[in-house]
Amino acid sequence: xxxxxxxxxxxxxxxxxxxxxxxxxxxxxxxxxxxxxxxxxxxxxxxxxxxxxxxxxxxxxxxxxxxxxxxxxxxxxxxxxxxxxxxxxxxxxxxxxxxxxxxxxxxxxxxxxxxxxxxxxxxxxxxxxxxxxxxxxxxxxxxxxxxxxxxxxxxxxxxxxxxxxxxxxxxxxxxxxxxxxxxxxxxxxxxxxxxxxxxxxxxxxxxxxxxxxxxxxxxxxxxxxxxxxxxxxxxxxxxxxxxxxxxxxxxxxxxxxxxxxxxxxxxxxxxxxxxxxxx
Amino acid sequence: xxxxxxxxxxxxxxxxxxxxxxxxxxxxxxxxxxxxxxxxxxxxxxxxxxxxxxxxxxxxxxxxxxxxxxxxxxxxxxxxxxxxxxxxxxxxxxxxxxxxxxxxxxxxxxxxxxxxxxxxxxxxxxxxxxxxxxxxxxxxxxxxxxxxxxxxxxxxxxxxxxxxxxxxxxxxxxxxxxxxxxxxxxxxxxxxxxxxxxxxxxxxxxxxxxxxxxxxxxxxxxxxxxxxxxxxxxxxxxxxxxxxxxxxxxxxxxxxxxxxxxxxxxxxxxxxxxxxxxxxxxxxxxxxxxxxxxxxxxxxxxxxxxxxxxxxxxxxxxxxxxxxxxxxxxxxxxxxxxxxxxxxxxxxxxxxxxxxxxxxxxxxxxxxxxxxxxxxxxxxxxxxxxxxxxxxxxxxxxxxxxxxxxxxxxxxxxxxxxxxxxxxxxxxxxxxxxxxxx
Numbered sequence: 001x002x003x004x005x006x007x008x009x010x011x012x013x014x015x016x017x018x019x020x021x022x023x024x025x026x027x028x029x030x031x032x033x034x035x036x037x038x039x040x041x042x043x044x045x046x047x048x049x050x051x052x053x054x055x056x057x058x059x060x061x062x063x064x065x066x067x068x069x070x071x072x073x074x075x076x077x078x079x080x081x082x083x084x085x086x087x088x089x090x091x092x093x094x095x096x097x098x099x100x101x102x103x104x105x106x107x108x109x110x111x112x113x114x115x116x117x118x119x120x121x122x123x124x125x126x127x128x129x130x131x132x133x134x135x136x137x138x139x140x141x142x143x144x145x146x147x148x149x150x151x152x153x154x155x156x157x158x159x160x161x162x163x164x165x166x167x168x169x170x171x172x173x174x175x176x177x178x179x180x181x182x183x184x185x186x187x188x189x190x191x192x193x194x195x196x197x198x199x200x201x202x203x204x205x206x207x208x209x210x211x212x213x214x215x216x217x218x219x220x221x222x223x224x225x226x227x228x229x230x231x232x233x234x235x236x237x238x239x240x241x242x243x244x245x246x247x248x249x250x251x252x253x254x255x256x257x258x259x260x261x262x263x264x265x266x267x268x269x270x271x272x273x274x275x276x277x278x279x
Numbered sequence: 280x281x282x283x284x285x286x287x288x289x290x291x292x293x294x295x296x297x298x299x300x301x302x303x304x305x306x307x308x309x310x311x312x313x314x315x316x317x318x319x320x321x322x323x324x325x326x327x328x329x330x331x332x333x334x335x336x337x338x339x340x341x342x343x344x345x346x347x348x349x350x351x352x353x354x355x356x357x358x359x360x361x362x363x364x365x366x367x368x369x370x371x372x373x374x375x376x377x378x379x380x381x382x383x384x385x386x387x388x389x390x391x392x393x394x395x396x397x398x399x400x401x402x403x404x405x406x407x408x409x410x411x412x413x414x415x416x417x418x419x420x421x422x423x424x425x426x427x428x429x430x431x432x433x434x435x436x437x438x439x440x441x442x443x444x445x446x447x448x449x450x451x452x453x454x455x456x457x458x459x460x461x462x463x464x465x466x467x468x469x470x471x472x473x474x475x476x477x478x479x480x481x482x483x484x485x486x487x488x489x490x491x492x493x494x495x496x497x498x499x500x501x502x503x504x505x506x507x508x509x510x511x512x513x514x515x516x517x518x519x520x521x522x523x524x525x526x527x528x529x530x531x532x533x534x535x536x537x538x539x540x541x542x543x544x545x546x547x548x549x550x551x552x553x554x555x556x557x558x559x560x561x562x563x564x565x566x567x568x569x570x571x572x573x574x575x576x577x578x579x580x581x582x583x584x585x586x587x588x589x590x591x592x593x594x595x596x597x598x599x600x601x602x603x604x605x606x607x608x609x610x611x612x613x614x615x616x617x618x619x620x621x622x623x624x625x626x627x628x629x630x631x632x633x634x635x636x637x638x639x640x641x642x643x644x645x646x647x648x649x650x651x652x653x654x655x656x657x658x659x660x661x662x663x664x665x666x667x668x669x670x671x672x673x674x675x676x677x678x679x680x681x682x683x684x685x686x687x688x689x690x691x692x693x694x695x696x697x698x699x700x701x702x703x704x705x706x707x708x709x710x711x712x713x714x715x716x717x
Contacts, residue, residue: 013534016527037536044534045331062536142283149283157286160298163333164341165349165545166360166538167295169285174359174506174537251333 001054002063003085010082011063012036012054015047019054021087026262028055029079031097031121032187033147033179035062038096041251042258051262056082058102060183068186072098072194076106080113092262094118096247097219098191101126107208108200118209118261120254121216121244123223124197128188136185143184144176153215153243168248202230209235209261211254213242235261288355288471289572296350310562311343329527330534330546340549344558348565352491352501355470355571356483359506360541362549363499363561367466367486368394369554370500374462374482375431376552377544378516381407383430388415388445389676390438393665395464396673399433412676416607418449425457430515432459436475436615437467440625440661440685441678442601444608444615451479458513466490466652467621471575478615481508482540489652490622493567493574497560502544506537519543525551574654577690579619584693585686588700589626594708596627599678622688623651625661628707631682635660638684638707644691644699656689656696 001019003010012019012027013036019025026046028039036043036055047053058075059066069075079102083091092115095103100119107114135143148169149157156168176184201208208231212221221238228234237257242249286294297308316335318324326332335341349361364370379385387399389412399410413420415438425432432454434445447463454461460481465473469490475483485491487499510519511532519539522528526546531539549555567574583602590598597605601612601620612620628634639647645658649665659665661679674680688696 016529016534035536037534040534041331041333044329045326048326048329048331063533145285146283149285155298158294158298159296159347159350159354161296161333161346161350163360164335164343164346165353165362165541167350167353167358170353170357171359171506171538177507178537255332 001086003082005078005081005085006059006066008059008066009064010056010059010085012056012082012086013039013043015044015053015055017047017053019086020052021083021089023052024050025083025086025088025091026051026053027079027083027088027091027093028053029093029095029099029102030055030058030061031099032191033144033176033184035175035178037062037175038247039094042094042247042255045255046258046262052088054082054086060180060186068183069190070186071190072101072105072197073109075102075190076109079103079106080110083113089113090115092116092118094120094258096120097122097244098126098187101191101194101197104197104204105194105200107206108203111205114206116207116209116262117204118211118258120211121213121219121246122210122227123219124201124227125195126191126197126219128192133185133188133192136188139181139185141177144173147176147184147218148172150217151244153213153241153249155215155241156243156245156249162251168245172245172248198226198230201227204231204233207233207235209257210237211246211257212236212238213244213246213249214238214240215242216244216246218244291351291354292571293569295354296347308344308347308562308565310558312558314338330529338558339553339555340545342558342561344565345556345561348561348568349501351565351568352470352485353503355568356503357474357476357505358483358503359538361501361503362541362545363487363501363556365500365554365556366498367464367484367488367500368398370484370486370502371395371398371464373544373548373552373554374484374502375403375408377540377548378460378518379408379430380518382428383408384426384428385410385431385433386421386424386429387412387432388434388438388443389413389673390415390441390443390678391435392439392464392466393661393668395435397668415443415445418446418453421450422453425453425459429457429459431462433462433464435464435467436473437601437621437623438678439467440623440665440683441599442606442608442620442624443678444601444612444620446611447475447478447480447615451481455479458515460508467623468616469571469575471572472579472618472621473616476505476507481505487564488650490575490578491568491571492564493571493652493654494563495650495653495655497563499556499560499564502541504538504541504544508540510539523547574690576618578622578688581690581693581696582619582622582624582688585688585696585700586624588697592704594629594704596629596682598624598626600624623685625679625683625685627680627682628684628704630707630710633710634707635682635684637710638703641703641706642699643702644695645686651685651687653687654690656691657687659685661685
């Protein structure tokens, strides 16, 4: 689906179903340098189980036009303007990595619009190493390799993909390579510069579900603790043997957790014990 | 954080795609010899069929043993994913059928395995797909042959059997400039000697029967997607960029991004054409892949010694191996194949067909059969076997003469191989000497 936001085409994958902004909207926000395809399985599932789904491409990502947005608050506000364009008064947001910061900030800035958020692979703050920032600024392939190699857990570096025949390490780097010049750097800079995340998370009024990878080297579990400590209504799950690219590494578990957090296929919410490790 | 690092080739050869079996702890890849997989519940079953969950449904489409091999070869080639097939020919057909329609056209190297030439020259035209064959040594010939309806450029890195070396970098640039993908048959080189994706190729297939399996026990193929080709920007591939009524109106590029091709190949090609690999075959080939780097290096080392012996032999007219300065592709081979030019090559024996026949009937270690890439050394006469359907003109174009003998050098002691060749050559020349002068 294409919408017009700020005068530019904005793309969102709707799970091969019509998007109806009045029908329980669920919006997925990708991480830095990535696009809507990281949410394929999860978005498709919910679209075929009664939810209106958008897996969006942020400006300059995937099929969306425009320039990369400079800050996490800018991205958060853009998501809400996308909701306006799509006729969605309220929505549940699911974000990964940079996208997790975006949904956190969106919920803090627009509490009347966001009903619930799910943050996957999050740490607050989310500092980025100088080496990675420099490589990304220079549009060096090393930047893609750093994100790809550090982003996947040790298990993923060997493989055993739940998607038959697919090599996660190869798929990961190809997706990053498709990002335009400067896009990854803009995203990483936005993550690095997002300094008031803990104030935002402390102000959250909606339920917050958190999914972390035990072996995440980019947003380590330890680095998520300050964020978790601020949550008034937080539900945390840590997936064992999983790195930062959680939807790619453990797509089935992520979907199961989302179903548990957001409601069963029939639409009735079910509980998800806080902090339950997933093997 | 340390520097980014990926596992290296030898490690991936042994491990990529496989975790110890979660049910039993088995270290080796189990053979999941089952047609089907029990669904967790009805919702999961529906989700698997509707591409909302990843997993196995039916072994024609995917199988856990095959998936290990697919991931492993993807990792070794540097691709995004792969699909195992019943044979190398099935892999080639799957590649074509996924993106080429009736009324379309292919530009192919004229130095191809006889079966591949047959498929393109005689069989595909029945389905409305024509091929123009060009000189693999001349990248401009590929450019000149491209038509508006061309949808694929194809070649072998080492052309069979003359070992014409395809300038993959140059030909891929030509193909991409026309919005076309380059498909490579990498059977003779394997990713140990050359990774075509690093040189711009978009799709690769192997006859896994050969060096990947390496032991002559299983027929199989594999098709690998680099994920690098921009199908949408090309605008020539509606099977990947437009809704497909045969699978939930799926637009494969929209849904799978860089993996669009290989997902279409599986969801359509594996389902509808059904040329799948047996899990037991996948297991056999996996055993070969585990030792691929060790075997390929030994294949090349042995080949170099045999080539040197033959090249110096007075009863040998010529030896066609790209590492020799006399080979027409010597220079490009040095840059594209620095680790070696494989273990399959041809030579011309003085005395023509009678001497060749005697030679083949006299070798003791070499086996006379229609295969290459075995651990054991092999020999064949292409003009009367693998390329027998080609007429004289096509044979000449492919660099094959009546006296051409093709060897596939195995892993035996190279001195034993040389001794065997030496005694067979002597016998062949006695036949030649006893024949009346014509």
